[in-house]
Amino acid sequence: MDKKLAIIGAGNLATRLSIELHNQGIEILQVYSRSVTSALTLAKLIGCTYVTQPDMITSEADIYIVSVSDHAIGYLLCNVNFNHKLVVHTAGSISIDELKNYSSNYGVLYPLQTFSKYREVNFLNIPFCIEANNRENEQILVDLASIISNDVRLITSEQRKQLHLAAVFASNFVNHMYTLASDIIQKSEMSFDILIPLIEEVASKIKEISPLKAQTGPAVRNDKNIINEHLEMLEMESKLKDIYIILSESIYRYHSEKK
Amino acid sequence: MDKKLAIIGAGNLATRLSIELHNQGIEILQVYSRSVTSALTLAKLIGCTYVTQPDMITSEADIYIVSVSDHAIGYLLCNVNFNHKLVVHTAGSISIDELKNYSSNYGVLYPLQTFSKYREVNFLNIPFCIEANNRENEQILVDLASIISNDVRLITSEQRKQLHLAAVFASNFVNHMYTLASDIIQKSEMSFDILIPLIEEVASKIKEISPLKAQTGPAVRNDKNIINEHLEMLEMESKLKDIYIILSESIYRYHSEKK
Numbered sequence: 001m002d003k004k005l006a007i008i009g010a011g012n013l014a015t016r017l018s019i020e021l022h023n024q025g026i027e028i029l030q031v032y033s034r035s036v037t038s039a040l041t042l043a044k045l046i047g048c049t050y051v052t053q054p055d056m057i058t059s060e061a062d063i064y065i066v067s068v069s070d071h072a073i074g075y076l077l078c079n080v081n082f083n084h085k086l087v088v089h090t091a092g093s094i095s096i097d098e099l100k101n102y103s104s105n106y107g108v109l110y111p112l113q114t115f116s117k118y119r120e121v122n123f124l125n126i127p128f129c130i131e132a133n134n135r136e137n138e139q140i141l142v143d144l145a146s147i148i149s150n151d152v153r154l155i156t157s158e159q160r161k162q163l164h165l166a167a168v169f170a171s172n173f174v175n176h177m178y179t180l181a182s183d184i185i186q187k188s189e190m191s192f193d194i195l196i197p198l199i200e201e202v203a204s205k206i207k208e209i210s211p212l213k214a215q216t217g218p219a220v221r222n223d224k225n226i227i228n229e230h231l232e233m234l235e236m237e238s239k240l241k242d243i244y245i246i247l248s249e250s251i252y253r254y255h256s257e258k259k
Numbered sequence: 260m261d262k263k264l265a266i267i268g269a270g271n272l273a274t275r276l277s278i279e280l281h282n283q284g285i286e287i288l289q290v291y292s293r294s295v296t297s298a299l300t301l302a303k304l305i306g307c308t309y310v311t312q313p314d315m316i317t318s319e320a321d322i323y324i325v326s327v328s329d330h331a332i333g334y335l336l337c338n339v340n341f342n343h344k345l346v347v348h349t350a351g352s353i354s355i356d357e358l359k360n361y362s363s364n365y366g367v368l369y370p371l372q373t374f375s376k377y378r379e380v381n382f383l384n385i386p387f388c389i390e391a392n393n394r395e396n397e398q399i400l401v402d403l404a405s406i407i408s409n410d411v412r413l414i415t416s417e418q419r420k421q422l423h424l425a426a427v428f429a430s431n432f433v434n435h436m437y438t439l440a441s442d443i444i445q446k447s448e449m450s451f452d453i454l455i456p457l458i459e460e461v462a463s464k465i466k467e468i469s470p471l472k473a474q475t476g477p478a479v480r481n482d483k484n485i486i487n488e489h490l491e492m493l494e495m496e497s498k499l500k501d502i503y504i505i506l507s508e509s510i511y512r513y514h515s516e517k518k
Contacts, residue, residue, distance in 0.1 A: 070484065093485055113457055114464070114475055121460060127453045153453070162447035165489050170440035170454045171461045172476030173506045174433050179470040179513060181429035188421040194386045194412070195429045196466060198372055201380060202430045203462035205373070207455060211438040216373055217431030225329065226352055230424050239509060246505055247432045250498060254438060 001143060006030045006061035008076060010038035012115040013090055014067035015045075020123045020148045022046040030058045054079035061085060063144070065109065070094060077102045086137055092164030095157040096131050107132030107141050110160055111149070114171055123148045129155035129163065180240060212258060219248035220255050260402060265289045265320035267335060269297035271374040272349055273326035274304075279382045279407050281305040289317045313338035320344060322403070324368065329353060336361045345396055351423030354416040355390050366391030366400050369419055370408070373430055382407045388414035388422065439499060471517060478507035479514050 005026060007018045010033035022028055022045075031050040033039035043050035051057055057064075057080050067090040068076055077087075082103040089099060090109055099106035110129040113121060128145035130152060132138035138154070145152040155163065178199065182192045205214045218226035227248060234241040264285060266277045269292035281287055281304075290309045292298035302309035310316055316323075316339050326349040327335055336346075341362040348358060349368055358365035369388040372380060387404035389411060391397035397413070404411040414422065437458065441451045464473045477485035486507060493500040 070482070093488060112453060114460055116464075119464070119467070125456045127456065151453075151456075155449070159447045159449055161488075161492065162443055163449065163453065164485075165492055166440040166443040166454065167457060168476055168478075168489065168503075169436045169443065171457050172474070172478060172510070173502075174436045174458070175461055175465070175470050175474055176478075176506055176510050176513070177428045177433045177436065178465055179474065180509075181425040182470055184421055184425040184428065188418045190414070190418055190422065192465075192469070194371060194410075194422065195425065197384045197386065197410075198426060198430050199433070199462050199465070201373055202434055203458050205375075205378070206434070206437055206451075206458070208378070210451070211434050211441055215431070215434055215438065217427055219427075219431060219435075223329070229352060229420075230427065233420065233424055239512070243432075243505055243509060244427075246502055247435055250439075250502060251431070251435045253498070254435070 001026060001147060003027075003062040003140065003144070004029050004060065006032070006058055006064050007042070007067065008032045008057065008064060008080075009067035010035065010042040011067065011069070012117050013111070014065070015042055015117045016115045016121060017065070017067065017090070017111065018042060018046050021144075024147050026144075026147065029061050032057050059083055063088065063140070065090065067091075073098070086140060088132075088141060092167065093161055095161075096133065097157070100133070105133065105137050107137050108157070108160065109141055109145060110155070112163060112167060124150050127151045127153055129153055129160055131155060131157060131160070180243070212254065215251060215255065217251070219251035222252055260285060260406060262286075262321040262399065262403070263288050263319065265291070265317055265323050266301070266326065267291045267316065267323060267339075268326035269294065269301040270326065270328070271376050272370070273324070274301050274376045275374045275380060276324070276326065276349070276370065277301060277305050280403075283406050285403075285406065288320050291316050318342055322347065322399070324349065326350075332357070345399060347391075347400060351426065352420055354420075355392065356416070359392070364392065364396050366396050367416070367419065368400055368404060369414070371422065371426060383409050386410045386412055388412055388419055390414060390416060390419070439502070471513065474510060474514065476510070478510035481511055 005028045007014055010031055028046050028048050030048055031039055031043045034052055036052055039050035039052055054076055063086045065088055070091055084104045086105040087099055087103040088107045088109045092110055096108050108131040112127045126149050128149045130141045132141055142152050185192050234244055264287045266273055266287055269290055287305050287307050289307055290298050290302045293311055295311055298309035298311055313335055322345045324347055329350055343363045345364040346358055346362040347366045347368045351369055355367050367390040371386045385408050387408045389400045391400055401411050444451050493503055
């Protein structure tokens, strides 16, 4: 692909995405971040220039990938002259329409994954959700995403919002369950690593059977002895007890309804 | 190991454990299940005899592994003459003391994993939690577990109960989060597989950093715009909305307290 990119943002997603695009031979002209350290670090990694003022952003790029926090995006877009070049954002919860006042060519490139600056991740299986203002731009974004991923999908803004909500359950809330489990374990002087094989198996099982069918445990069996014993153990932890109750009820309800 | 086993139970755990012990050269004399089909199926797989009446259980075994549902265990133990042989159960929530009326040699062999009859699982990294009424029996059980696993730990009954509670959070509740996410996805005409790489990464990340530090998402950032948008999207799903609220609050509270 002969398109030249500018990367606006140098956070977790911007960093990992830029490195991957660069490694696959895509030319990145410039990085913008309001933080000199972040801009410099990323620019060094991918061998390009950087700026820290929005009005200094290059006018030479073909595609501008805007990957900043949701609340910063409005200010940024206002302060760059994109000159009808293709502008895309990478956010789960922002509609494509938010871009239409800033360029006549715009779209969305949303990789459904959690990123950390310093943790490598395999891009090939990351689902890239694409949306654009017309077919031509859609094809450009599909082609771009296909350079780094084998899983590129056309997803509307409304679907993407639902996807982001689902991801909160499947990732943020799941990770919090790990935190709560870790707390219980450590209070009994054991080490969290004892749970790792179980956690991996639960995450792996749903590749073969639906999570509804994979459900096990006292709640789905409606095993009141165990449930009551657990609630007694949580007597001094009222918040944890509330979570235990609401989730056990939800499991039981789901399985009663779907039977 | 020259000890001969009898397996009492033919459920998910009993099945996978028996197959693995058999494959590693442990002699299993007999399988008991009140279900002929289950008893016969497992006995065939490991090439031994089976019985379906508790009072027919062999007196020739050195170790009896009792792996039946929690509510069935009392009835079973009453109806077998163990003749002071080593009797162990495999349950997370049952104290070792529940066995003391049935033999002078008893213990616990609790593998912390979720099992399905027809799904192979790698035993080598499964944590085996061992407890026994004396050092000699403890050593026998450590030796037995070490034949199939590299992770054998001495865990008291009280710790095991806490571990089982933690596992409900880290596995049963996590799986339910997958179910809720799957529901949201399917209502928007997408397919659940789009979430798999994210789910795998979240489960994998905690091998390197603690789940508390790994937390991401709107709740930990206290991003009220996104949270309110999600709550609006869940307006018609009051139970899901309640779960969203209680878990977001819990995430925020944990991170405020631990800062």
